[in-house]
Amino acid sequence: MHIQTAAVQTLRDHQHGAVVPPLHLASTFELDPATADGPFAYQRGSNPTRAELEQVLAVLDGAEHGFAFASGMAATAAAFSILETGDEVILSASVYGGTYRLVDKYFEARGLRARFVEDLGTLTEADVTERTRIVFVETPANPTLRITDLRRIVDLAHRGGALVVVDNTFMSGVLQRPLALGADVVVQSATKFLSGHSDILAGTITTNDADLAERFALAQKALGGVLPPFDSYRLIQTIKTLPLRLERQQANAIAIREHLGAHPAIGTVFFPGSHSEEEARIHASQASGPGAVLAFELAPEVDRVAFLRALRYPAYAVSLGGVESLICHPATMTHEAMTPEAQAEAGISPELLRLSVGIEDVADLVEDLDQALAAGLAAS
Structure with a gap:
């Protein structure tokens, strides 16, 4: 299925025959009294409309798992939530200012290290140490449009035991699919091209790694920076014309x-x-x-x-x-x-x-x- 078809046809309301999926605004859902189980319980954990959006996000990126957050920075912060004390992140010096602010203001107090590299193209195997947990890549970089060889970075990082997280905001899954090139995680500010109308604040994470997916689902529930149902519904619609x-x-x-x-x-x-x-x-x-x-x-x-x-x-x-x-x-x-x-x-x-x-x-x-x-x- 070509990406324009996927953007339009991924969701169909087969139960009611509606060509547009319904909007579920509920913050809480009835559960089985015997088991306290149900597909949905509380909106922060999951919501039918957000779940449908996350299905679309995964398809667009060629991923198994998709997650929707309240902003691009909430998504980036959730990607960094897998870090533990002593871990290091390698980033390009030319990185989005919001990402720089997050790293600069919050890493040190949490025992994390950030190493900015002028050109990720010069990164060598020796640069990826036992402390390196993530190599964070923007390609094209913001705002210089510098390019990083994703295949090469993936090879270096994985040989050193590190993950590769790619901010794909400038390209979206329409023009570039980092997961297909070996990246572990893709983050995007869905406020930008995915929304396309300057009226939705949103962020996304996609991955093929089931263990990482569990961590990101936990980040949604524990940290709470999830995308509300109405914005999820509108993002489903805007993606159709992406x-x-x-x-x-x-x-x-x-x-x-x-x-x-x-x-x-x-x-x-x-x-x-x-x-x-x-x-x-x-x-x-x-x-x-x-x-x-x-x-x-x-x-x-x-x-x-x-x-x-x-x-x-x-x-x-x-x-x-x-x-x-x-x-x-x-x-x-x-x-x-x-x-x-x-x-x-x-x-x-x-x-x-x-x-x-x-x-x-x-x-x-x-x-x-x-x-x-x-x-x-x-x-x-």
């Missing part, structure tokens, strides 16, 4: 990056594979497209604030993956939790802008970018 939305967004992003790459007011344009031919080869081998996020630096003579204020269509806001285009300044927005030194190590310059491309007509977006660049030049 492949179509992403197809249009990706096509727009490719056209825009090519236009900006030839524009005299633009310094450097970053996209998956732009760093080197090797990264381009790796990305092509593990993903089916570049996605819909790019980043760029303005030429020195362009006034950044004037450029951003002049934009009519991309909103100056955090987040990404929505049907509307969004632009942000990572150094002061998505990655503000990082020190200037950490930002420099991650390749996040003060002039870097990240653009999430929507489904608008690409000609309108290009025209808007051009007039805003002209305004930025005029103001400098």
Whole structure:
């Protein structure tokens, strides 16, 4: 079954014949008085609507198990909940600012260690020690779009006894399936492409490991950061258009990056594979497209604030993956939790802008970018 078919057809209400599954809002469920058993008991532990969403999430990622959380960071925190005192996590220096904040503010007090690596492509077998429990990967990385060879990382980590957790938010299961490449766990901020409309806060975990699945189910029940039924219901519906939305967004992003790459007011344009031919080869081998996020630096003579204020269509806001285009300044927005030194190590310059491309007509977006660049030049 192709992914567009899976997105639409995974769930059918065969009991009632409804083409849309029902929404179950109940927080508690009747149990058998003799055994206190039942398929559902209390919403935090499980709920029929959330369970149906989790079935869809698993199918999209080619996974046996799926879990829905109240946010992307709740999902990442649940993935890290398997860590024990003394464990180490290896991460790329270029990692989502929220993940950096979680690691920076909470690991040390809990006896955990984080090791940030400028380029995971340089990781060797010696780097994965007996303390290393997780290698955490974003590919493409946020916001630099650097690429990591997932097959190589999986091989290194597994030989050292570590797990590989991949944040696949930028690609989703439509463009990249890390579990099929050997990764142990996939996390996503479902707020982004899975939702696609900038109106749902959600996170996901998928895995093929039954033991890890039990740990994540426990994290849902014990930590409580679960996705409510109504948001689960709405996410089921928005996922149905995910492949179509992403197809249009990706096509727009490719056209825009090519236009900006030839524009005299633009310094450097970053996209998956732009760093080197090797990264381009790796990305092509593990993903089916570049996605819909790019980043760029303005030429020195362009006034950044004037450029951003002049934009009519991309909103100056955090987040990404929505049907509307969004632009942000990572150094002061998505990655503000990082020190200037950490930002420099991650390749996040003060002039870097990240653009999430929507489904608008690409000609309108290009025209808007051009007039805003002209305004930025005029103001400098």
